[in-house]
Amino acid sequence: METIVMEHIRLPKVENVRLIDTVTSRRASVGTLYLTATHTIFVENETEILTETWVLHSLVFSVEKQASTTTGCPLLVRCKNFQVLQFVIPQERDCHDVHVSLLHLSRPEHYEELYCFSYNANSDREDRRKAWDFINLKAEYSRMGLPNHLWKLTPANHHYKVSDTYPADLYVPKSATPPVIMGSSKFRSRGRFPTLSYYYKENHAAICRSSQPLSGFSARCLEDEQMLEAIVRSNPRSDFMYVVDTRPKLNAMANRAAGKGYENEDNYSNIKFHFVGIENIHVMRNSLQKMLEERGLAHFPSMSYFLEGLESSGWLKHIKAVVDAGVFITKAIAEEGISVLVHCSDGWDRTAQVCSVASVLLDPYYRTLKGLMVLIERDWVSFGHKFSHRNNHLNGDPKEVSPVIDQFLECVWQLSEQFPCAFEYNERFLITIHHHVYSCQYGNFIGNNQKERTELGLQEKTHSLWTYLWKNRTDYINPLYRPDHSQTQGVLRPLTAPYCFKFWGALYNRFDRGIHPRQSVMEYLMAIREETQQLEEQDHAVRQDRWSDDVEASSMAGQEVCWYRDQQYGRTERVMI
Amino acid sequence: MEFSEHIKTANVEDVVLRRPFYQPTKGTLCVTGHHLIFSNRGGDSARPFLLLLRNIDAIEKRPSVSSGTITLKCKDLCVLQLDIPGMEECLNIASSIESLSSLETVSEMYPFFYRPPFLSLQDQWGLSSTEQHYAQMKEIHDGWRVSQVNRDYSVSPSYPPAVIVPHSIDDETLVKAARFRQGGRFPVLCYYHRETGTVIMRSSQPLSGANRKRCREDELLLQAVIDGSELGYIIDTRSSQQAQQARMTGGGFESKSCYRGWKRLHRQLEKGKVLQESLIKLVEACGDQSHSVDRWLSKLENSKWLSHVQTALSTAGLVAECVERDGHSVLVHGSEGTDTSLLVSSLAQLILDPDSRTLAGFLGLLEREWVQAGHPFQQRCAHSAYSHVRLRHEAPVFVLLLDCVWQLARQFPLAMGFSEPLLLRLAKEVYASDYGTFLCNSDQERCVTGVKERTHCLFQSLLRANERQHYSNPLYERTELAIWPSIQPPSLQLWKGLFLQWTDDALHLVEAQKVIQNLVSQCHRPLNEKVENTDG
Secondary structure, eight states: OHHHHHHHOSOSEEEEEEEEOTTTSOOEEEEEEEEOSSEEEEEESSOSEEEEEEEEGGGEEEEEEOOOBTTBEEEEEEETTSOEEEEEESSHHHHHHHHHHHHHHHSOSSGGGSGGGTTTTTSOHHHHHHHGGGSOHHHHHHHHTOSOSSEEEEOTTGGGOSOTTSOSOEEEETTOOHHHHHHHHHTBGGGOOOEEEEEETTTTEEEEEEOOBOOTTTOOOHHHHHHHHHHHHTSTTOSOEEEEEOSOHHHHHHHHTTTOOOOOTTTSTTEEEEEOOOOOHHHHHHHHHHHHHTSOOTTOOOHHHHHHHHHHHOHHHHHHHHHHHHHHHHIIIIIIOOOEEEEOSSSSSHHHHHHHHHHHHHOGGGGSHHHHHHHIIIIIIITTOOHHHHTTOSSOOGGGOOOHHHHHHHHHHHHHHHSTTSOSBOHHHHHHHHHHHHHOOSSTTOSSSHHHHHHHTHHHHSOOHHHHHHHTGGGGBOTTOOTTSTTTSSOOOOOOOGGGOOOOHHHHTTTOGGGSOSSOHHHHHHHHHHHHHHHHHHHHTOOOOTTGGGHHHHHHHHHHHHHHHHHHHSEEEEEOO | OOGGGGOSOOEEEEEEEEOTTSOOEEEEEEEOSSEEEEEEOTTOOOOOEEEEGGGEEEEEEEEOSSEEEEEEEETTSOEEEEEEESHHHHHHHHHHHHHHHTOOOGGGSGGGTOOOTTOOTTSOSSSOOHHHHHHHOGGGTTTEEEEOTTTTSOSOTTSOSOEEEETTOOHHHHHHHHHTBGGGOOOEEEEEETTTTEEEEEOOOBOOTTTTOOOHHHHHHHHHHTTTSSOEEEEESSOHHHHHHHGGGTOOOOOTTTSTTEEEEEOOOOOHHHHHHHHHHHHHHHTOOOOOHHHHHHHHHHHOHHHHHHHHHHHHHHHHHHHHTSOOEEEEEOSSSSSHHHHHHHHHHHHHOGGGGSHHHHHHHHIIIIIITTOOHHHHTSOOTTOOSOOSSOOOHHHHHHHHHHHHHHHSTTTOSBOHHHHHHHHHHTTSOSSSTTOSSSHHHHHHTTHHHHSOOHHHHHTSHHHHHHHBOTTOOOOOSOOOOOOSGGGOOOOHHHHTTTSHHHHHHHHHHHHHHHHHHHHHHHHHHHHHHHHO
């Protein structure tokens, strides 16, 4: 694969390239541009400290060659992590070569070309394999109290024979027989029959998920009706359930013409049907695009322009819609004790968002570092969120791209802003996950479902992001986290007034460093905590080796941490020796 | 005059009080000359709820046959509701509140009656005087002097008795220059920058008028400021068009030909009615119960409040840049020189001067640049965002200052010695206070009405040990460097602590502040112990 990649590099090195600071557009640095198999690297000339900018090819969103000027030919590189780099290359021909090379390098055709397959490939295979066991979904379901007398593990989807986009292991009501499961799955898009996402052991209410029913205008399916009845019965304290269709009603109705649609309350006994009106992936893609275009930087520093742009992009409205839906489900589960079935069309985008936001609100576990990893692994990775399509990993259909998991991460951020002491992880953790959803450096998010991932052998050939994050967890701890605090225990009840939703500058303006607070409270608190810990250690003359269980990990850490930081901050300042 | 004349019904039983964060409670309502007192019947040990009548901005009554409801909208943006049994009682209470809350005679206001045990009228009123301030700045003694030319307020009624001016300019020249400036507010020193030896001055507009009058003495005064250096900047807080128009009404600006070496820049800052309406729109938007994000963002934008914050900070940044980066002196003025000029000059000082960022330093800055410098507090803060009365001179310039300071503190959370609760306290006190600090419109008025003898000083009170503790920033680490704020739109945020302080959202943020405080004190304890150990 390496050789294929190398073929794309028409020009490995260009000198006297200028990198323009896109925020101030005043400062430019002169240096050398290198194209490698995995990165674009810009090395500044003649500075006392060596300044390098590294950009991973898989993070490149677009490369745009602009009209030549007297000083050279500008090349604009926009990244999926919102970094924008403007190079000016002296010779038009060189610029052309770099442009063409980057276009190829950033749009691989095959999974095997992705960075995760070459990233740190020589480490011990067995260690790497073991690291993947760090997040274990079986353990997650047993943490919820499953299986029990109400819910069972079904082998129905082993070898992915019922639904190729579902995980192999699924939990269904005890009374759901194989014929009911089979029948129900035939009546659902892509065979995604109703199955358990989260079980609230305090009162036995459950969040279930599925795809839309193939009801058309009048079709019905006895087994599907029995399946929902089984879900109602698996919650002994209630005699009905909610079915939440996360789509706008109009969209759902339009689907009926195509033989799909939504549940008819007359056919299903004991359901209450509810639309929540979250827009589809195309609306979300355009909304983000619009917000990014008008995020009010540099050339348009007017407050009005910024706020108008934010409004017309509709982005915060969409975020609020997802949180509102999560709040609705949380109330149903925790306050009313009613189970909920959530679906959209295919049940892998809006359904994943809404189920996981509800989980974060319901269960403090998902507000811990490990809990969020488990949640993403369960509701997103295992349930077949199409990461490679949505996050544009390969050269594919641009209409499949959409910031769906991005919106989930932002919902969590908005909640953490409202409850500063309720989350064990900090903003950096969310931003880092966002980064790696796109980076293709780790195997976690490659492919579109479990079946594909198994076939690619990702657990044998790539590293897991979760173990990397866990090893570096001190970077991601929120110093304000108070698990025993009244507002952090149990269910979160957020306000969802419009003013509770803010523009997430730390993510969308991540590389425009001038606009961020110049001093960070979080870093200060982390620093003094570290100081205190060191002093305590000295005082007790005890070396607390808190990370002793991670010793095997540190062999990998050293160089790779550096590596990672290069990409996180874009520019590193290392002293030249 | 007796307050009792206004009190038609002094006591009502079985009143239900509804206010943010509390369950509705039943109790007895009592109207006194300056307060509404609500006490909870029964064995509840909770202290009675006390509301300063001055704090009430608008009162809405809905009487019905057997009872009535009064909604009180306060200047601190809190909204309360009283359910009063009996229509007559309801109307009586409402009219008592209406007349008592709008009394305008300064000497009848509550600060003249407030006598807490922990303060004495013998205490010094105010933190410092011009003379004391001057005495502390040894480095300016060669070039600058204290002038008592305004000792009887005859040169400028809104200036303090003593001001700092260039050494080479005598009082006679000052008197003549004052005649050429609106309200007699001739250019005076407000900040001296040690590293560059340059200064920030402020004044009102020159009265050049339609026929471009000149004033030799005014020109001399400004010449003396930049004596020896090449260039000074005049930052005019009006647009150049507004400055041109001002000539028609006798005002004007410094023309290039008359003021050699001075370069004029215009940065339009809104004030007066525009600013007041902006506040009203913002508060209205924050109270909007609709659940539409679009509507919220559109109202937020439409209020223009954050645009005013942005312009104020960027103009202050410009002034600071001239002084620190370019090494040129600056004169700031708009028209009267009592509003936007003070806003810009005090923000520029916060950016540049670490001494003004301590708790005592900040209060000292407010005293010098706002109280002594003659910001007309009484006129500007007569009403806030809810009032239905016709606006006259109201404008939330001081609230805008506090918001800008909050933005600075948000961007530099370690650089300020004081905390958000101090800014919130000031935002409340400026409209309704137990203290005399924000009474009247000028130093002269305060002397005439005896404010300094017969009321207590807020700033002194805020510096008492336990208050100081409460208003200090636990994260404070002094930096000698200038703190340059970002004025990019994503860097500026709505000040939730003020504008949404009565929502649950703010409650969580207050909790977080407490956690930070505990964390810092916990972390510092072992450190301090450690230090003591090593010393021992």
